[in-house]
Amino acid sequence: MSRAYRKFEDDEQQGAPALACSCGRAASWEELSSLGARCTLCYRAYCSAHVPGPTKVANVPEGPIAWAQRLKLREAAGDRLTIVQREAWRSALRHEESAA
Numbered sequence: 001m002s003r004a005y006r007k008f009e010d011d012e013q014q015g016a017p018a019l020a021c022s023c024g025r026a027a028s029w030e031e032l033s034s035l036g037a038r039c040t041l042c043y044r045a046y047c048s049a050h051v052p053g054p055t056k057v058a059n060v061p062e063g064p065i066a067w068a069q070r071l072k073l074r075e076a077a078g079d080r081l082t083i084v085q086r087e088a089w090r091s092a093l094r095h096e097e098s099a100a
């Protein structure tokens with residue numbers, strides 16, 4: 001019998017193993033399972049936290065690759081872009097430069 005299995009059996013005999021949120025508060029399995037591994041207090045804080053939307057960029061000339069320029073400016077302003085967005089704007093602007 002492995003040491004890990006014996007530990008599991010010991011926990012079983014002492015009742016449900018103690019679970020804790022990352023903040024350190026004890027939480028039930030049901031609470032952690034339904035609230036995304038958070039205790040109720042952490043879940044309320046998570047729900048009320050401000051989630052910033054994409055940065056609005058001004059003075060972008062219109063055109064077929066304005067989307068790429070907007071993404072470039074958003075990245076420069078500190079927005080987190082997806083890998084696809086980052087690669088797409090770079091590819092579009094590189095293509096535009098080589099065509100000009």
Ligand SMILES: [Zn+2]
Nearest residue numbers: 021023039042
């Ligand atoms: Zn918590």
